[in-house]
Amino acid sequence: MTKIIKPGKQSSIFRRPSSETGIWSWITTVDHKRIGIMYGYAAFFFLLIGGLEALVLRIQLSQPDNNFLTAAEYNAMFTMHGTTMIFLAIMPISAAFFNYLLPLQIGARDVAFPRLNALSFWIFIFGGAFLYSTFIFGTAGAPEGGYLSEEVGWLGSAPNGGWFGYQPNAGMKYSPGTAMDYWAIGLQILGIASLISAFNFITTIINMRTKGMRFMRMPVFTWMTFAVSFLLAFSLPIIAIALFYVTFDRKFGTTFFLTEGGGDPILWQHLFWLFGHPEVYILILPAFGIVSEVLPTFSRKPLFGYAAIVFAGFGIAFIGFGVWAHHMFASAISPVAQAGFGLSTMVIAVPTGVKIFNWLGTIWGGKLKLNTPMLFSLGFIGMFVIGGLSGVTHSVVPADTQQTDTYYVVAHFHYVLFGGALFGIFSGLYYWFPKVWGKMYNETLGKLHFWTMLIGFNLTFGPMHWLGLQGQVRRTWVYAEETNLQFWNIVVTIGAFIIAVSIIIFMINWIFSKRKGEKAPFDPWDARTIEWTIPSPTPEWNFSKAPEVKALDDFWHAKYEEDDEGRAVRKESAEQLLIELEEEGLNPTENIVLPNPSYFPIVLASGLPFLGYAVIYKSIPLALIGSLLLLIGSFGWGTEPLEEEVEDEEDNNEEYLDNV
Amino acid sequence: MSEEHINHPTPKRYVQIAIILGVLTAIEIALYYTEDLVGAFTAPLLIILAVGKFVIVVGWFMHLRFESKMVNRFFAGGMILALILFAIVMIERASANFS
Amino acid sequence: MSNAHAYPHEPTGVETRKLGMWVFLSTEILFFGTLITTFMIFKGREFPGIKLTDVYDIPFTSISSFILLMSSLTMVLAHNALEAKDQEKTRVWLLATAMLGAVFLAGQIYEFTEFYHKGFKLDTNIFSSTFYVLTGFHGLHVFIGVVLLLALWGIGQRQQGLTLEGGMNLEFVALYWHFVDIVWIVLFTVVYLI
Numbered sequence: 001m002t003k004i005i006k007p008g009k010q011s012s013i014f015r016r017p018s019s020e021t022g023i024w025s026w027i028t029t030v031d032h033k034r035i036g037i038m039y040g041y042a043a044f045f046f047l048l049i050g051g052l053e054a055l056v057l058r059i060q061l062s063q064p065d066n067n068f069l070t071a072a073e074y075n076a077m078f079t080m081h082g083t084t085m086i087f088l089a090i091m092p093i094s095a096a097f098f099n100y101l102l103p104l105q106i107g108a109r110d111v112a113f114p115r116l117n118a119l120s121f122w123i124f125i126f127g128g129a130f131l132y133s134t135f136i137f138g139t140a141g142a143p144e145g146g147y148l149s150e151e152v153g154w155l156g157s158a159p160n161g162g163w164f165g166y167q168p169n170a171g172m173k174y175s176p177g178t179a180m181d182y183w184a185i186g187l188q189i190l191g192i193a194s195l196i197s198a199f200n201f202i203t204t205i206i207n208m209r210t211k212g213m214r215f216m217r218m219p220v221f222t223w224m225t226f227a228v229s230f231l232l233a234f235s236l237p238i239i240a241i242a243l244f245y246v247t248f249d250r251k252f253g254t255t256f257f258l259t260e261g262g263g264d265p266i267l268w269q270h271l272f273w274l275f276g277h278p279e280v281y282i283l284i285l286p287a288f289g290i291v292s293e294v295l296p297t298f299s300r301k302p303l304f305g306y307a308a309i310v311f312a313g314f315g316i317a318f319i320g321f322g323v324w325a326h327h328m329f330a331s332a333i334s335p336v337a338q339a340g341f342g343l344s345t346m347v348i349a350v351p352t353g354v355k356i357f358n359w360l361g362t363i364w365g366g367k368l369k370l371n372t373p374m375l376f377s378l379g380f381i382g383m384f385v386i387g388g389l390s391g392v393t394h395s396v397v398p399a400d401t402q403q404t405d406t407y408y409v410v411a412h413f414h415y416v417l418f419g420g421a422l423f424g425i426f427s428g429l430y431y432w433f434p435k436v437w438g439k440m441y442n443e444t445l446g447k448l449h450f451w452t453m454l455i456g457f458n459l460t461f462g463p464m465h466w467l468g469l470q471g472q473v474r475r476t477w478v479y480a481e482e483t484n485l486q487f488w489n490i491v492v493t494i495g496a497f498i499i500a501v502s503i504i505i506f507m508i509n510w511i512f513s514k515r516k517g518e519k520a521p522f523d524p525w526d527a528r529t530i531e532w533t534i535p536s537p538t539p540e541w542n543f544s545k546a547p548e549v550k551a552l553d554d555f556w557h558a559k560y561e562e563d564d565e566g567r568a569v570r571k572e573s574a575e576q577l578l579i580e581l582e583e584e585g586l587n588p589t590e591n592i593v594l595p596n597p598s599y600f601p602i603v604l605a606s607g608l609p610f611l612g613y614a615v616i617y618k619s620i621p622l623a624l625i626g627s628l629l630l631l632i633g634s635f636g637w638g639t640e641p642l643e644e645e646v647e648d649e650e651d652n653n654e655e656y657l658d659n660v
Numbered sequence: 661m662s663e664e665h666i667n668h669p670t671p672k673r674y675v676q677i678a679i680i681l682g683v684l685t686a687i688e689i690a691l692y693y694t695e696d697l698v699g700a701f702t703a704p705l706l707i708i709l710a711v712g713k714f715v716i717v718v719g720w721f722m723h724l725r726f727e728s729k730m731v732n733r734f735f736a737g738g739m740i741l742a743l744i745l746f747a748i749v750m751i752e753r754a755s756a757n758f759s
Numbered sequence: 760m761s762n763a764h765a766y767p768h769e770p771t772g773v774e775t776r777k778l779g780m781w782v783f784l785s786t787e788i789l790f791f792g793t794l795i796t797t798f799m800i801f802k803g804r805e806f807p808g809i810k811l812t813d814v815y816d817i818p819f820t821s822i823s824s825f826i827l828l829m830s831s832l833t834m835v836l837a838h839n840a841l842e843a844k845d846q847e848k849t850r851v852w853l854l855a856t857a858m859l860g861a862v863f864l865a866g867q868i869y870e871f872t873e874f875y876h877k878g879f880k881l882d883t884n885i886f887s888s889t890f891y892v893l894t895g896f897h898g899l900h901v902f903i904g905v906v907l908l909l910a911l912w913g914i915g916q917r918q919q920g921l922t923l924e925g926g927m928n929l930e931f932v933a934l935y936w937h938f939v940d941i942v943w944i945v946l947f948t949v950v951y952l953i
Contacts, residue, residue: 112775195786203779206730207769233782234741237789245797248892253882256797262806262885266756270749271793321745325752337752638910671839678832685828689821692952703953710948713828714941721835722937728773731781738785742792753800 017597028597030114033538035121036100037436039092042125046088049132051503053081055496062493064481072140072152074477075160076179082163083183086283087190088128090421094286095124095194097428098201098225100436104531104538105219107210107547112203114595115637116196122605123193130609131186134158139177159183162475164276165246167257167268172250178616184246185612191236191243192608198232201225212549216310219529220303223310224289227317231278231285234321239275242268251615266331273324281320283417284384285313287424288355291377294431295359297525298374299366300568302553305358312358315351323348329397330404338397345395352388356381371525372446376427379454383419387412390465405475408468414461426453426506433510434524438537439517445509452502459495463488522578528556535585544588598640604633668726677720684713780931784938791942794893795949806884814877815951816870823866824947827901830859831940838933846920849929850912856936857908860901867898890950897946900939907932 017028026034057077060069069077099117103110111117138157159179161170170180205226209218218226245256246268255261257268296303303309325333325341359381368374390412394400403409426449433441467488472479479485520536530547531538533555551557559574571577610626613619669677688709695702719725724732769775837852871891874880881891911932915921921929 113779199779199782199786202782203775206771207773207775207778209770213770233786234738234789237786238793241790241793241797244892244896248881248888254888254892255882255885256888262801262804264753264800267749267753267797267800270752274745274749321741332756333752334755336755668839668842671836674832674835674839678829681828681831682825685821685825688948688952689817692817706948706952710944713944717831717937717941717944721831721940722934727781728771730771731773731778734781734785735788738788742788746792746796749796750799754803 017599025597027602028599030110030118030595030597030601031540032099032103032110032114032117033436033540033542035117036096036098039099039121039124040096042128043089043092043096046084046128047093048503050081050084050089051500053077053084055500057081058493058496060477061479061489064483064486064489065478069477070152070156071477072156072160075475076140076152076156076158078475079159079162079183083131083159083187085417086163086279087187088131090283090417090425091194092124093425094228094283094421095120095197097221097286097290097425097432098197098228101432101531102201102204102222102225103208104435104534104542105222105529106205106208106213107530107543107549108204108208109542109592110595111200112208113200115598115601116200118598118601119605120193120196120200122602123196123608124190126605126609127186127189127193130189130612131159131182133609134179134182134186138179138182140179141176143174143176164272165268167246167249167265168259170246171258173258181247181250181616184243184250185615188240188243188247189608189612191240194232195236195240198229198236201229202233205229210543210546210549216307217549217552217554219289220292220306220309220313221286221289224285224292224313227313228282228285231282231317231320235275235278235282238271242271242275245271247615251618266328266333269328269331270324273327274321276327277324278317278320280413280416281316283421284424285316287380287421287428288313290424290428290431291359291380293529294373294377294427295362296553297431297527298369298371298377299363300369300526301362301366302528302556303358304361304364305354306552308354309358312351312354315354316348319344319348319351326394326400329394329400342395342397346392349388349392349395356385356388371430372441372443372450373427373431373525375447375450376423376430379450380420380423380427383415383423383457387415387419390415403468405473406468407464407472407474410474411461411464411468414464418461419457423453426450431525433513434520435531435536435538437514437517438520438535439513440520440524441513441517442509445505445512449502449505449509452498452505456495456498456500456502460492460499461495463491463495467492522582526559528553530555533558533581533585535582539585541588541592541594544584544586544592545590596640598637600633600637600640603629604637607633668723669720674720677716681713681716684709776928777931777934780934784934787938787942790896791945794889794896795945798889798893798949801885801889804885806886808884808887809877809879810886811879811890811950814874814879816873817951819866819870820947820951823863823870824943826859826866827863827940827943830856830863831937833859834933834936838929841921841923841929846915849921850915853908853912853915853929857905857912860905860908860936864898864901864905867894867901894946894950897939897942900942904932904936904939907935 017024026038029035056069057074060066060074099111099121102108135154135158138159140152140157140160157177157179159165159182161175161180161183165180165183168174170183205218205222245254248254249256249258249263255263257263257265259265292303292309323341323344325337326345329338329341363378390408394403394409394412430441430446433439467485468474470483470485472483472485472489479489522535523532525532530549533547534543547554558577559571560568561571563569607626607629610622610629612626614623614626688706691698691702691705691709698705718735724735771778833852833855837849837856840848840852874887879887879890881888911921911929923930
C-alpha cells in the first residue's frame with residue numbers, strides 16, 4: 001500500500017505546522033523545490049530594485065552637469081545597485097537553481113539537511129530586508145572635510161561607500177551616520193545564509209547521490225554547484241572576519257583599517273578581495289553549469305569533453321583563489337606581488353578558454369534547435385568571450401593602472417556578470433520553465449526578450465569601453481560638457497531603457513505562460529539528464545523510487561542507441577518508455593517519507609536582524625530580543641524530530657533519520 | 661556503526677595520549693622561560709610543538725586517522741589553502757614599506 | 760540506518776551529519792586563519808602604548824590552557840563510554856568536559872578584567888584590538904561548546920539516554936569541542952609564547 005507519511009499534530013513540545021496550501025505552508029516548508037521557487041522570486045524582486053537603481057543612475061548621467069540626483073544620492077544609488085545585484089539578485093537566483101535542481105539531478109528526495117536549507121533561505125530574506133531598512137532607519141551625514149550637503153533625503157540615506165567598502169572611506173570619519181553599518185552587518189547576515197547553504201550542498205552532493213550516480217556521471221550543473229559551494233565555504237569566512245573588523249572600527253573605537261591608530265587599509269583590500277575574487281566565480285560558475293546543460297540538449301550531441309569541462313571548472317575555482325590582488329594593482333602593493341598576480345591572472349584565462357572551446361565543440365556539427373534557452377546560451381558564449389578578453393587586459397599591470405576606476409572596468413564586469421551570468425540564468429529559467437510549472441512558455445515572446453535584451457545590453461555596456469578609455473571616471477555623478485562624453489552617454493542610457501523593456505517582456509511571458517500556457521509534454525526538449533524522467537511539474541516526492549543511473553546522460557541512453565555508423569538513433573521503445581515513466585512518476589508504489597515542515601527556521605532567522613540593530617544602536621533590549629528568538633528557534637529545532645517515526649511492517653525500526 | 665569504531669583506541673591509550681600532550685605543553689612553557697638560553701631556535705621549536713599537539717588531537721581525539729579519505733582530504737584541503745593564502749598576505753604586508 | 764527509506768544514502772560511508780560537521784570545521788580554519796593573520800601582521804608593527812607582554816601572566820594562562828587540553832581527554836572518554844553503551848559514565852565525562860570548559864571561560868573573563876584594569880583595553884592600540892577580537896572569538900566558540908555539552912547532558916538525563924545515531928549527536932559536538940581545543944593550542948603559542 002502506498003502512503004505519503006504526513007506529520008502528526010503533536011509530535012513535539014510544540015504543535016507542528018500541518019497546512020499544505022496557503023501562506024503558512026510556504027513559511028514552514030522545508031521542501032527544496034518550494035524553497036527554490038521562493039529564492040527565485042525574492043531574487044527577481046531584488047533584481048528589479050537593483051535595475052531601477054541603475055536606471056536612476058543612467059538618467060543622471062544622460063546629460064553633462066545634470067542635477068537629477070545630488071552627489072550623496074548618487075553615491076547611495078551606485079553602492080546599493082552593486083550590493084543588491086551581487087548579494088541579493090545573482091547569488092540567490094543561482095541558489096534558486098541549486099535548490100530546485102540539485103536533488104533532482106542526483107536523484108535524491110531532498111537535500112541533506114532540509115531544515116538548514118529553509119534556515120538559509122529565511123536568513124537571506126531577513127538579511128535583504130535588514131539591508132534595505134537602511135532607507136527607513138539609516139542616516140548618512142556629511143563627511144569631515146567633504147563638500148556634500150549636510151542634509152540628504154531618504155534616497156541618500158543608504159550605504160554610500162561603494163560595494164567593496166574601501167577603507168578608510170567607509171570608516172566613521174568619511175561615512176558618518178549608520179548607513180555603512182547597515183551595509184557591513186547586512187552583508188554579514190547574508191554571508192551566514194550562503195555559508196549554511198554551502199555546507200548543505202557539499203554534503204548533499206557527496207552523500208545523497210542515487211544508485212550508480214558516480215562522481216563522473218553527475219551532470220555538469222551539479223559539478224558547478226559543487227565548485228561554487230567550495231568557493232563559498234572557503235571565501236565567506238574571510239569577509240565575515242573583515243566585516244567584523246569594520247563594525248568594530250565604526251562602533252567600538254578600534255582602528256584595524258585606520259592608519260591614524262596604526263591600522264592598515266590595504267589589509268581590508270586583501271581580505272575583501274580574498275573573498276571578492278572567488279565571489280566572481282561564485283556568480284559565473286552556475287551559469288557555466290546551466291549553459292553546459294542547455295547546449296548539448298539543443299545541439300543534439302553529447303557535451304564535448306565532459307571531463308575537461310569538469311576539471312576546468314575546478315581549475316577555475318582553485319586558481320580563482322590566487323588572483324585576488326589584481327584588483328589592487330593601483331594600491332601600494334609590492335612590484336613582486338604585482339608581477340605574480342598579473343601572471344596568475346593570465347593563467348586563469350586558460351581553463352576558461354578550455355570551457356569556451358568545449359562549448360564550441362559541442363555545437364560544432366550539431367543539429368541546432370534555436371529555442372529561447374539555446375539563444376540565451378549562444379548569447380552567453382559571445383558576451384562572455386568579450387568580457388573575458390577585456391578581463392585579460394587587466395592582467396597587464398601598466399594598462400590596468402590606466403583602466404582602474406574608469407568605465408572600462410565597469411564595461412568589463414558587466415559583460416561578465418550580465419552578459420555572462422545573467423544570460424546563463426535566463427537560459428536556465430526558460431529551459432526548466434516546463435519542469436517547474438508543467439506549462440510551456442511563449443516561444444515568440446521569449447525570442448523577442450532575447451533580441452531586445454541582446455541589443456539593449458550591447459548598447460549599454462559596449463560604449464562604456466571607449467568612454468572608459470576616453471577617461472570617464474567611475475562613480476562620479478557628473479561630467480563636464482567640455483569632455484565630449486555626451487554622445488555615448490546618451491546611447492548608454494537608451495540601451496539601459498531597452499534592457500528595462502526586455503525585462504518587462506520577460507515578466508509578461510512568465511505570468512501569462514504560467515497561467516495560460518500550453519501543457520508541457522513529458523520531455524519537451526528531448527533532454528539528457530534524470531530530472532526529466534519525472535513528471536512536470538515535479539511531484540512533491542520527486543522520484544517515486546530511487547532511480548538507478550548507468551551512464552553519464554542516463555536519460556539519453558535510455559532513449560537512443562548507436563547505429564552501425566555511430567549515429568544516435570531513437571529507439572522504437574522510447575515513446576513507450578516516456579508513457580511508462582509518467583505513469584510511474586505520478587503513482588508511487590512505495591511508502592514515501594518526506595521531511596516535515598517546521599516553524600523554527602524562520603523563528604531562528606528572525607533573531608539575526610534584531611542582533612544587527614542591537615549592534616548599530618548599541619541597544620541591550622534589542623540584543624535580548626534577538627538572543628531570545630535564537631534560543632527559542634534552536635530549542636524548538638533541537639527537540640522536534642525531522643521526520644515521523646515510521647513503523648515498518650517487517651521490522652519495527654524506530655530510528656530518526658538525519659535529525660538536523 | 662560498530663565496524664567503524666573497532667579500531668578506536670582504548671581509554672588507557674587516550675590517557676597516555678593526554679599525558680604526552682601535557683608533557684609537550686610543559687616543554688612549551690619551559691621554552692618560554694629559557695628563551696635567553698635557546699635563542700633564535702625558540703620560535704621554530706614552539707611552532708613545531710604546537711603543530712605536534714595539533715596533529716595528535718586531530719588524529720587521535722577527533723579520529724581523523726580512522727576516518728575516510730574524503731574527510732581527510734577535505735580538512736587537509738582547507739588547511740593547506742588557508743596556509744598558502746595567509747602566507748602570501750603576511751609576506752606581502754611585511755614587505756610593504758611602512759616607515 | 761533505518762530502511763523506512765528505501766532510499767540510498769551515504770555512498771561514501773561517512774554519516775551525513777558527521778560529514779557536514781567536518782565541512783563546517785574546514786571553513787572554521789579560514790575564520791581563525793584570517794584572525795591569526797591579522798594578529799601576526801600587526802604584531803610586527805610599531806604601536807604606541809601598553810603591550811600584552813606588560814600585562815599578561817604566563818603561569819595563569821598556562822594552567823587554563825592545560826585545563827582546556829584536558830577537557831579534550833574527558834570529551835573523548837565520554838565518546839568512548841557511549842560507544843560502550845555506558846550511559847552513566849557518558850554523563851559523568853560530559854559534565855566534566857562542560858565544567859572544564861566553564862573553568863577555562865571563567866579564567867578568560869578574569870584575565871580580560873585584569874588586563875582592562877591595567878589599561879590594556881579594546882581601543883588602547885591596534886595590538887590590544889586584535890588580541891581581544893581574536894581571543895574573544897575563540898571564547899565565544901568555547902561558550903557555544905559549553906552550551907552544547909550541557910544540552911547533551913540534559914538530553915542524557917532522559918529515560919532512553921543518548922545514542923550515537925539520532926538527534927543531538929555526541930559525536931559531532933565532540934568534533935566541535937576538539938576543534939576549539941586545537942585552535943587554542945595554536946593561539947596559546949602564537950599569542951602568548953612567541
